[in-house]
Amino acid sequence: MNRSDYQCAGQIPNSFPDPPCSFGRVKLLVIEDEPELADVLVRSLQRERYVVEHAKDHGTALLKIADHDYDCILLDIMLPGGSGLDVLRELKALGKSGNVIIISAKDSLEDKLAGLDLGADDYLVKPFHIAELNARVRSVLRRKELGGSNTIATANLAMDLDSRSAEVDGQALPLNRKEFDMLTHFMLNKDRLVSRGSLAEHVWGDHADQGDDLDFVYSQIKNLRKRLKQSGASVEIQAVYGIGYKLVDA
Numbered sequence: 001m002n003r004s005d006y007q008c009a010g011q012i013p014n015s016f017p018d019p020p021c022s023f024g025r026v027k028l029l030v031i032e033d034e035p036e037l038a039d040v041l042v043r044s045l046q047r048e049r050y051v052v053e054h055a056k057d058h059g060t061a062l063l064k065i066a067d068h069d070y071d072c073i074l075l076d077i078m079l080p081g082g083s084g085l086d087v088l089r090e091l092k093a094l095g096k097s098g099n100v101i102i103i104s105a106k107d108s109l110e111d112k113l114a115g116l117d118l119g120a121d122d123y124l125v126k127p128f129h130i131a132e133l134n135a136r137v138r139s140v141l142r143r144k145e146l147g148g149s150n151t152i153a154t155a156n157l158a159m160d161l162d163s164r165s166a167e168v169d170g171q172a173l174p175l176n177r178k179e180f181d182m183l184t185h186f187m188l189n190k191d192r193l194v195s196r197g198s199l200a201e202h203v204w205g206d207h208a209d210q211g212d213d214l215d216f217v218y219s220q221i222k223n224l225r226k227r228l229k230q231s232g233a234s235v236e237i238q239a240v241y242g243i244g245y246k247l248v249d250a
């Protein structure tokens with residue numbers, strides 16, 4: 001895959017003013033020796049408003065991980081000077097291996113198992129779409145924000161992000177995929193204003209620049225509100241006129 005393929009795969013809407021969720025100044029490290037791919041990765045992630053650093057070889061990677069803490073690390077396996085798996089071993093020794101996504105050209109089960117065994121969070125085989133990478137990064141950051149548990153609860157509503165299930169007072173709350181993604185975004189931003197644009201971006205990813213989707217957000221919100229109300233959830237989605245929505249205690 002050449003540079004233009006990656007750029008093509010990485011069409012990211014620029015029309016949304018909100019920074020991603022509550023992540024603030026999140027720091028990422030890209031460990032990748034292929035210059036063009038590294039450049040595309042760094043620029044795409046910067047466009048998501050992350051602070052992004054780059055290490056182009058094994059030695060630089062070791063120096064950076066020793067000196068800094070990163071919220072998420074993208075790690076190539078075949079590096080000049082050594083293996084990415086050794087970088088992962090070092091991260092593990094430093095107690096920092098929890099938020100690594102391996103990006104590898106080799107679709108090797110052995111590497112994958114070794115990487116996950118050493119504490120990597122996820123594994124992406126090149127070539128991949130930038131939108132897919134962004135989704136994986138968000139998932140790693142969300143897991144980190146939740147202290148590794150990947151469950152969220154407020155009042156009588158609980159969500160398990162791994163099994164993608166929700167409960168109100170211990171009773172299953174049936175939600176379709178988009179409703180579940182929207183409710184997750186609201187739960188992570190409880191009592192905070194969520195604009196329609198940021199909601200569309202989080203739930204619909206790189207298709208969110210299509211005007212139709214904002215109407216779709218509106219209809220999905222309507223359904224989600226109804227489901228919350230019918231289930232007796234003690235939270236509700238308030239509309240903030242002309243801007244977006246807010247999840248608050250009912």
Ligand code: CA
Binds near residue numbers: 032034076077079
């Ligand atoms: Ca490489």
